[in-house]
Amino acid sequence: MINDNINVALIGNPNVGKTSVFNQLTGLNQQVGNYPGITVEKKIGFCKLPNNVKANILDLPGTYSLNASSIDENVVIELLLNKNDKLYPDVALVVTDVENLKRNLLLFTQIKDLEIPTILVINMADRMEQKGITLDLPYLEEQLKTKIALVSSRKGFGIDELKKLITTYKTISSEPCLNASVIDPEYFDSLRKAFPSQLLYKLWLVITQDVNFLNLERKEIQSSFTKSHTDLKRLQQKETIKRYQFINDVLKVALKVDISIAKDLRSKIDRVLTHKVWGYAIFFAILFIIFQSIFEWSKIPMDFIDSSFASLSSAAAKHLPEGVFTSLLSEGIIPGIGGILIFIPQIAFLFLFISILEESGYMSRVVFLMDKIMRKFGLSGKSVVPLISGTACAIPAIMASRNIENWKERLITILVTPFTTCSARLPVYAIIIALVIPDEYVFGFLNLQGLTLMLLYLLGFGMAIFSAYVLNKIMKIKGKTFFVVEMPNYKLPMFKNVAINVIEKTKAFVFGAGKIILAISIILWFLASYGPGKNFKNADSILRSKTENSTINEAELENKIASYKLENSYIGIMGKAIEPAISPLGYDWKIGIAIISSFAAREVFVGTLATIYSVGGSDNEDTIKNKMGAEINPITGQKVFNFASGISLLLFYAFAMQCASTLAVTRKETNSWKWPLGQLIFMSGFAYLVAFIAFQFLK
Amino acid sequence: MRTTINSLKKGEKAIIKDFDIDVIPLKLLEMGCLPGNMVQLLQIAPFGDPLYLDINGSHLAIRVETAAEIEVELVQVKL
Numbered sequence: 001m002i003n004d005n006i007n008v009a010l011i012g013n014p015n016v017g018k019t020s021v022f023n024q025l026t027g028l029n030q031q032v033g034n035y036p037g038i039t040v041e042k043k044i045g046f047c048k049l050p051n052n053v054k055a056n057i058l059d060l061p062g063t064y065s066l067n068a069s070s071i072d073e074n075v076v077i078e079l080l081l082n083k084n085d086k087l088y089p090d091v092a093l094v095v096t097d098v099e100n101l102k103r104n105l106l107l108f109t110q111i112k113d114l115e116i117p118t119i120l121v122i123n124m125a126d127r128m129e130q131k132g133i134t135l136d137l138p139y140l141e142e143q144l145k146t147k148i149a150l151v152s153s154r155k156g157f158g159i160d161e162l163k164k165l166i167t168t169y170k171t172i173s174s175e176p177c178l179n180a181s182v183i184d185p186e187y188f189d190s191l192r193k194a195f196p197s198q199l200l201y202k203l204w205l206v207i208t209q210d211v212n213f214l215n216l217e218r219k220e221i222q223s224s225f226t227k228s229h230t231d232l233k234r235l236q237q238k239e240t241i242k243r244y245q246f247i248n249d250v251l252k253v254a255l256k257v258d259i260s261i262a263k264d265l266r267s268k269i270d271r272v273l274t275h276k277v278w279g280y281a282i283f284f285a286i287l288f289i290i291f292q293s294i295f296e297w298s299k300i301p302m303d304f305i306d307s308s309f310a311s312l313s314s315a316a317a318k319h320l321p322e323g324v325f326t327s328l329l330s331e332g333i334i335p336g337i338g339g340i341l342i343f344i345p346q347i348a349f350l351f352l353f354i355s356i357l358e359e360s361g362y363m364s365r366v367v368f369l370m371d372k373i374m375r376k377f378g379l380s381g382k383s384v385v386p387l388i389s390g391t392a393c394a395i396p397a398i399m400a401s402r403n404i405e406n407w408k409e410r411l412i413t414i415l416v417t418p419f420t421t422c423s424a425r426l427p428v429y430a431i432i433i434a435l436v437i438p439d440e441y442v443f444g445f446l447n448l449q450g451l452t453l454m455l456l457y458l459l460g461f462g463m464a465i466f467s468a469y470v471l472n473k474i475m476k477i478k479g480k481t482f483f484v485v486e487m488p489n490y491k492l493p494m495f496k497n498v499a500i501n502v503i504e505k506t507k508a509f510v511f512g513a514g515k516i517i518l519a520i521s522i523i524l525w526f527l528a529s530y531g532p533g534k535n536f537k538n539a540d541s542i543l544r545s546k547t548e549n550s551t552i553n554e555a556e557l558e559n560k561i562a563s564y565k566l567e568n569s570y571i572g573i574m575g576k577a578i579e580p581a582i583s584p585l586g587y588d589w590k591i592g593i594a595i596i597s598s599f600a601a602r603e604v605f606v607g608t609l610a611t612i613y614s615v616g617g618s619d620n621e622d623t624i625k626n627k628m629g630a631e632i633n634p635i636t637g638q639k640v641f642n643f644a645s646g647i648s649l650l651l652f653y654a655f656a657m658q659c660a661s662t663l664a665v666t667r668k669e670t671n672s673w674k675w676p677l678g679q680l681i682f683m684s685g686f687a688y689l690v691a692f693i694a695f696q697f698l699k
Numbered sequence: 700m701r702t703t704i705n706s707l708k709k710g711e712k713a714i715i716k717d718f719d720i721d722v723i724p725l726k727l728l729e730m731g732c733l734p735g736n737m738v739q740l741l742q743i744a745p746f747g748d749p750l751y752l753d754i755n756g757s758h759l760a761i762r763v764e765t766a767a768e769i770e771v772e773l774v775q776v777k778l
Binding site: 064065067069100102103106230233234236237240241244266267270271274275276279280364367368369371372373381405482483484485486487488489 | 720721724725726727728729730731733741742744745746747748749751755756757758759760761762765
């Protein structure tokens, strides 16, 4: 970021097309801050304005007002009140929807009170004629003390004028457009006298909000200006009424709507989509298509990525000079990167659907349909989105819970989302099901393997719901249970918005979660390639002398050496050490290694087994599978992967919390180590118990 | 008898009269749920909750328990 760029903040209610305006201004010149790491999600884009002015465009989360009721809204206020923030706006653009101007202007009047030069962007202007709306712009500009840009981010008009307007930001008024302190003049006067250098409205926000403010001594203000909660709220109500009075007076003159022209498509569509039968039928049909895309349609690109990386890895091993670096490259880095990229198709499909559903306005209807059902389990209708997203990856899913206002509902959503079957479990399920479940049909058409996979998904979802129910019963968090969801007008999703969203989210996954997976692969490679003591070092000669007299061919010998080395490598020793703990579940030390390494990320499991069964040209699934299938436990004489141990493993992976990134996100979103630790102990403990019972029962 | 939003029938319009400020989220006020404003019940979710309302031009869904706190006066709809 260049410091002499001007900072432009985009602010607005949800569903006003703010992101479309952002996309129109910045195109693909965007950065989504963080995943996981920084505390808030900030989207920054760059834009070239006329006269060689360059701007950082900051897309803030949608907010209805400066009285925060969710994490997303806190972000907006914290930025706008902190003049020292390097992103503090030189100019604010308040984006509004021409059809909801009255409500949208409430936020505008609050922003104006912060005395930042503010431009009013009236979006969706292309609908004005169709809806019979006319606006008196000069009057509005005068009353609101602002400049107005009439744009249609959908049709792309007005954007150039808006850009020009931004360049004139120094001439734009930063005066408030109404005097909010009349709600209690005495109180505000004393406040003004006590803190003459501070903005009055800012002081007011500090008193009424629970947000972090850097420059103000919160305690000092609060001790001398405390009012009871009820009194404060009553003042806030008066403030809101005051603002609406002003807005109504202005709009009475400036806005004319010819109702005879306006027609209501929304109610017709609503009648179908929220119908007590059709509503659910349509929702489940959409869910079915989403799952179909994640599992069937993604298969082709995933197989392609898988085989490309397998051959890339063996090509690297074959053609590069032998040595540590080649081995690191072909056994650590390339499979590691492959292990990240393989999830791109699923993640992209999921976000494609989710962003289409969000953009079209349908998601709010799902929230509406599901709220009553979800509430029985201590969740909110808004928890549906995280739970669906969780089938791709728990990390963005947990972040999607931010718009749930009620802390208890949000916390439960965060805690149970990792139970939904994310795409990282899929490779584990796939290989174990192939090993222990016969490829047979029941009732002539139900494939047993497919059925098992489906059962595992239902199990994950059921467990999420069940633990939500339990948490709801045992957690004693009293919070204001409130639920206010805007039902936006239906819109055709814009291709550009959907595409940018899919690209950004996928990029965030690859570079965020990907780093961790890659790091683990490299550590794993190191631990498997080195070992303490003579046994590891002299594996070659030990085995050669052992097998001198037997008729073993060179390839088999190589394999034997490799597994002997593994047994004596660092990770082999770790595996042996935990063997007593996991043998009651039916696992040997090799599976133990895979479980240890996959505690950071589940998808590492298959890769680890690939390394452990020391198959050359590692990633050929069939070969790993055959090797795993043939593995015999020397103590029991049974196959290592039999029905009992296989089911035990499937259940273990269904429940155990094996994802460092998810724990990190939970830590970030709950701001405490208590909850991620609870997740880890409860989920993994439960997984151990269930796997133990299953194995002991089935063996 | 006290008429509240949750006792409206689908399609009925009413004027918001009064509510206990402590039990109504501020956000709802900011969306336009203020005394004197018009509210219309548009849809009721399956199983009877939440309610889909048009409050002062904002299309919102709120839960029955909240709706039950908001006193209204029914507007006679001309047919």
